Amino acid sequence: MATRDEIVASIRKAFPEGVRLLDGGDLPTFVVDRAELLRLARHLKDDPGLDFKLLADVCGADYAGREERFEAVYHLYSVTHGHRIRLKVPVREDDPVLPSVYGVWRAADWFEREAFDMFGLRFDGHPNLKRILCHPAFVGHPLRKDYEPGQRWLLREGEQDEPVWARQPHEDDDHFETQVINLGPSHPATHGTLRTVVRLDGEIITQAEVEIGYLHRCFEKMAERHTWKQVIPYTDRLNYCSPMINGVGYCLAVEKLAGIEAPPRAQLIRLILSELSRIMDHIVCIGANLNDLGAMTPFLYMYKAREEIYSILEACAGGRLTISYVRVGGLANDVPGDFVEAVRWILRRVPPLMNDMEKLITRNRIFRDRTEGVGVIAGAEALDWGWTGPCLRASGIPYDVRKAQPYLGYETFDFKVPIATTGDTFARYIVRVEEVRQSLHIIEQALERLQPGPIICDEHHVALPPKEQVYTEMEALIWHFKLIMEGARIPAGEVYGFTEGANGELGYYIVSDGGGKPYRIKVRPPCFAIFQAYPHMLVGHMVSDSVAILGSFNVIAGELDR
Amino acid sequence: MSSTPEVIVCDPKPMGLLQRLYVIEVLKGLGVTLRHFLGNVFRRTYTVTVEWPEVKREYSERLRGRHILVAREDGSPRCVACYMCEEACPADCIYIEAEERDSDSVEFEKRPKVFEIDLLRCVYCGFCVDACPKEAIIMSRVHEMTFTTRDESVAGLDVLLQKKPLRKEDMGYRPYYGKPHSHIELPIPVKPGGLLG
Amino acid sequence: MTSRDLSISPGGGSEERAAARRPDGSQVFLTTKLDALLDMARRNSLWPFPFGTACCAIEFMSVMMSHYDLSRFGAEVVRFSPRQSDLLIVAGTVTDKMAPVLVRIYEQMAEPKYVISMGACACTGGFYRAYHVVQGIDEFIPVDVYVPGCPPTPEALLKGVVHLQEMIGKGETHYQRQLAAARAAARGGADGNA
Numbered sequence: 001m002a003t004r005d006e007i008v009a010s011i012r013k014a015f016p017e018g019v020r021l022l023d024g025g026d027l028p029t030f031v032v033d034r035a036e037l038l039r040l041a042r043h044l045k046d047d048p049g050l051d052f053k054l055l056a057d058v059c060g061a062d063y064a065g066r067e068e069r070f071e072a073v074y075h076l077y078s079v080t081h082g083h084r085i086r087l088k089v090p091v092r093e094d095d096p097v098l099p100s101v102y103g104v105w106r107a108a109d110w111f112e113r114e115a116f117d118m119f120g121l122r123f124d125g126h127p128n129l130k131r132i133l134c135h136p137a138f139v140g141h142p143l144r145k146d147y148e149p150g151q152r153w154l155l156r157e158g159e160q161d162e163p164v165w166a167r168q169p170h171e172d173d174d175h176f177e178t179q180v181i182n183l184g185p186s187h188p189a190t191h192g193t194l195r196t197v198v199r200l201d202g203e204i205i206t207q208a209e210v211e212i213g214y215l216h217r218c219f220e221k222m223a224e225r226h227t228w229k230q231v232i233p234y235t236d237r238l239n240y241c242s243p244m245i246n247g248v249g250y251c252l253a254v255e256k257l258a259g260i261e262a263p264p265r266a267q268l269i270r271l272i273l274s275e276l277s278r279i280m281d282h283i284v285c286i287g288a289n290l291n292d293l294g295a296m297t298p299f300l301y302m303y304k305a306r307e308e309i310y311s312i313l314e315a316c317a318g319g320r321l322t323i324s325y326v327r328v329g330g331l332a333n334d335v336p337g338d339f340v341e342a343v344r345w346i347l348r349r350v351p352p353l354m355n356d357m358e359k360l361i362t363r364n365r366i367f368r369d370r371t372e373g374v375g376v377i378a379g380a381e382a383l384d385w386g387w388t389g390p391c392l393r394a395s396g397i398p399y400d401v402r403k404a405q406p407y408l409g410y411e412t413f414d415f416k417v418p419i420a421t422t423g424d425t426f427a428r429y430i431v432r433v434e435e436v437r438q439s440l441h442i443i444e445q446a447l448e449r450l451q452p453g454p455i456i457c458d459e460h461h462v463a464l465p466p467k468e469q470v471y472t473e474m475e476a477l478i479w480h481f482k483l484i485m486e487g488a489r490i491p492a493g494e495v496y497g498f499t500e501g502a503n504g505e506l507g508y509y510i511v512s513d514g515g516g517k518p519y520r521i522k523v524r525p526p527c528f529a530i531f532q533a534y535p536h537m538l539v540g541h542m543v544s545d546s547v548a549i550l551g552s553f554n555v556i557a558g559e560l561d562r
Numbered sequence: 563m564s565s566t567p568e569v570i571v572c573d574p575k576p577m578g579l580l581q582r583l584y585v586i587e588v589l590k591g592l593g594v595t596l597r598h599f600l601g602n603v604f605r606r607t608y609t610v611t612v613e614w615p616e617v618k619r620e621y622s623e624r625l626r627g628r629h630i631l632v633a634r635e636d637g638s639p640r641c642v643a644c645y646m647c648e649e650a651c652p653a654d655c656i657y658i659e660a661e662e663r664d665s666d667s668v669e670f671e672k673r674p675k676v677f678e679i680d681l682l683r684c685v686y687c688g689f690c691v692d693a694c695p696k697e698a699i700i701m702s703r704v705h706e707m708t709f710t711t712r713d714e715s716v717a718g719l720d721v722l723l724q725k726k727p728l729r730k731e732d733m734g735y736r737p738y739y740g741k742p743h744s745h746i747e748l749p750i751p752v753k754p755g756g757l758l759g
Numbered sequence: 760m761t762s763r764d765l766s767i768s769p770g771g772g773s774e775e776r777a778a779a780r781r782p783d784g785s786q787v788f789l790t791t792k793l794d795a796l797l798d799m800a801r802r803n804s805l806w807p808f809p810f811g812t813a814c815c816a817i818e819f820m821s822v823m824m825s826h827y828d829l830s831r832f833g834a835e836v837v838r839f840s841p842r843q844s845d846l847l848i849v850a851g852t853v854t855d856k857m858a859p860v861l862v863r864i865y866e867q868m869a870e871p872k873y874v875i876s877m878g879a880c881a882c883t884g885g886f887y888r889a890y891h892v893v894q895g896i897d898e899f900i901p902v903d904v905y906v907p908g909c910p911p912t913p914e915a916l917l918k919g920v921v922h923l924q925e926m927i928g929k930g931e932t933h934y935q936r937q938l939a940a941a942r943a944a945a946r947g948g949a950d951g952n953a
Contacts, residue, residue, distance in 0.1 A: 218889035653886035685909035
């Protein structure tokens with residue numbers, strides 16, 4: 001692993017001008033002149049000492065009042081070396097144009113479209129720069145600071161977006177087997193809110209385009225309008241199949257920024273519940289994928305375990321799905337007294353259910369014929385698209401944040417990273433199955449280590465003081481009052497927090513101006529990057545395969561559209 | 563980290579003759595479903611259905627249901643209209659109007675003239691309970707609610723104010739003073755049955 | 760914003776209506792009993808269309824699965840085609856981008872049709888008071904039962920379905936009231952002419 005200084009020196013040597021290093025920060029941060037951006041991007045990707053093959057995130061930020069009002073922020077990661085950097089490209093309001101890095105990393109495709117949609121940044125050279133989350137009748141750029149959060153625009157029937165090619169006549173149109181069909185957004189196989197438009201030749205897809213944003217709930221704008229603590233319930237609703245992991249990721253990022261740490265017991269409980277959530281998420285993903293392929297029974301069997309994990313979450317936090325259990329600095333409450341026994345019960349419960357499912361599916365020829373060789377993607381290509389998580393690992397790249405850059409003490413646990421080399425739909429299924437087993441193994445070890453102790457840190461400028469102190473002590477009451485009315489004051493700065501979500505690297509890019517509310521929160525949703533490759537992967541497949549491929553991605557609309 | 567982590571390669575083996583023949587594996591699968599079916603018919607081995615509404619599942623003591631405004635001994639709300647819950651609510655679903663409490667009372671303080679919660683807006687996050695400095699608002703375990711109009715869902719003092727002494731099984735999410743209350747009931751209790759009982 | 764007009768026809772041609780009516784204008788015994796019978800059949804075999812968009816859809820899944828099993832209330836036939844279903848369960852946030860789709864699906868459903876709005880987002884927009892979120896689906900379509908919660912527990916949704924069944928039995932759903940009003944208007948009009 002190259003040290004921070006080596007990375008900085010290497011970049012400085014290649015780019016003596018046009019690239020400026022910012023002091024401090026959680027990652028080496030460079031302010032890049034937009035004229036140099038493309039050359040720098042190519043250098044960062046191709047230089048073997050830097051080797052930034054994964055473009056994790058591109059987003060915009062609005063600093064109203066600065067001369068160069070907008071900023072495009074890039075987060076890069078090197079899978080081989082395990083280091084990260086951040087690039088910032090400032091642009092002026094009257095000329096918000098910068099070159100697109102789509103030619104370097106294909107991952108930039110949707111991320112740049114999102115920055116265009118939200119801030120009006122124009123990426124020169126992007127092949128399809130149009131709105132992605134907001135609807136076509138929308139006016140303005142909602143994440144700009146001067147956009148009122150409640151200002152809505154109505155979309156009428158018939159104004160929905162169509163791909164350009166779907167409207168144009170095709171050279172084969174006289175051929176009676178060529179047609180354009182529309183899947184979704186309300187379609188059983190699209191899991192609610194995705195829309196795919198495909199051109200078919202017979203049953204073979206020759207062209208495809210995906211439209212998302214049907215569940216764009218304005219998480220990032222809402223986060224700017226609420227205090228740090230009030231954002232926690234919103235994070236639950238990002239990936240609603242595994243809400244705990246989102247909350248943990250958010251709180252870890254804020255804690256990093258505030259320079260505090262949760263007590264060991266809280267860390268361990270977070271870890272146990274995160275792994276339980278990962279199991280829940282994989283159960284839904286595998287079950288829904290099988291259900292789409294016509295196998296209803298495994299979903300019914302495995303959902304039992306999910307419901308029972310809900311019981312644990314509900315007894316700990318009070319909610320079944322949207323638990324709001326994590327707090328900045330720890331947890332809301334201690335776990336119930338019989339927590340360990342209950343989790344052990346789950347540990348005994350899940351393997352037989354998994355075995356039943358495997359007996360039904362894994363050696364079943366129908367399933368294998370429908371998934372093997374379907375939706376194949378090679379490791380390097382997947383990385384270029386910005387894939388992470390089980391889908392990337394199914395293509396043979398063993399990148400797991402829990403191993404590569406451990407948090408919550410994952411480095412002290414014994415577990416392996418399941419990978420497969422074929423990169424097809426079956427590999428994605430089998431990797432998830434194995435991950436469930438690994439998660440069970442992690443939980444088993446974590447339960448052994450659970451010791452009594454505090455569950456929230458006593459930094460009262462961030463974490464609420466305990467209630468009994470609030471009722472009796474003046475100082476605690478004052479802190480309580482300040483935290484509720486003004487919100488915790490998180491020191492000014494920026495941070496990129498990353499955790500291994502159920503779908504891959506879940507990143508939170510957080511900017512604080514020192515106030516009680518976040519200045520900017522950008523979520524790097526893992527399935528956003530995964531899903532942008534989907535239309536390209538469909539070409540050459542049949543319509544029925546599209547269902548199998550989509551199910552294996554585990555696209556969660558809440559996280560995809562935010 | 564430049565060293566690669568420990569990995570398990572879980573590539574599937576190519577299908578053997580038995581799998582290619584298809585019938586045998588399918589019969590094995592049918593065996594699994596048959597085991598579940600017969601187990602359920604005779605002993606309800608695998609049955610997990612909670613037979614609502616005859617059997618109600620016990621949720622934990624932390625369930626976040628409809629709010630309760632805790633009353634003083636004289637039946638008036640303990641709330642002092644400090645607006646902390648209104649401020650803490652991420653959904654802005656609480657509306658409070660304050661008035662002076664009777665001037666001849668010992669504690670000269672405010673009380674809520676109007677205290678309304680839009681139960682349809684509410685996201686049941688429990689932040690109002692965390693925010694209250696007087697333990698005047700807690701949550702109940704009432705979670706089965708339905709409304710037929712939007713207006714009906716705005717609950718005022720008449721609905722929210724505690725009317726009879728609180729029993730343990732009524733109360734849901736509330737401050738715990740560090741004690742690990744609540745318990746987890748697993749497996750979820752199911753009525754026994756089946757042909758063999 | 761106005762809710763959309765509902766195209767509910769009074770049912771049948773005028774001759775049929777005339778034949779089913781006594782001279783004093785009241786409905787004949789047979790047809791009222793037939794309506795009651797039909798309503799009983801309808802309420803015990805609702806075919807839901809799960810318009811699941813977000814977190815509530817996951818809880819809707821829980822309701823369908825073994826632990827709660829909506830089929831015990833006769834509503835297990837989940838149809839993803841609006842033409843085949845009569846109960847629209849809106850589970851999850853509806854955004855401005857999704858609203859035309861929701862309206863289209865509602866219009867495609869054959870009558871009689873009922874709507875359950877599940878969860879805070881569908882009922883009121885919940886805590887998303889934001890630029891892209893519909894503040895309650897009743898901006899666009901009429902709702903019979905609102906189920907609060909974020910997301911509601913499975914029991915709450917089951918109760919919502921049972922509540923709707925009772926409403927159908929009593930003729931209180933939006934569709935039935937519209938139908939009754941249309942019938943009354945037709946009757947009043949016929950009497951006026953005579």
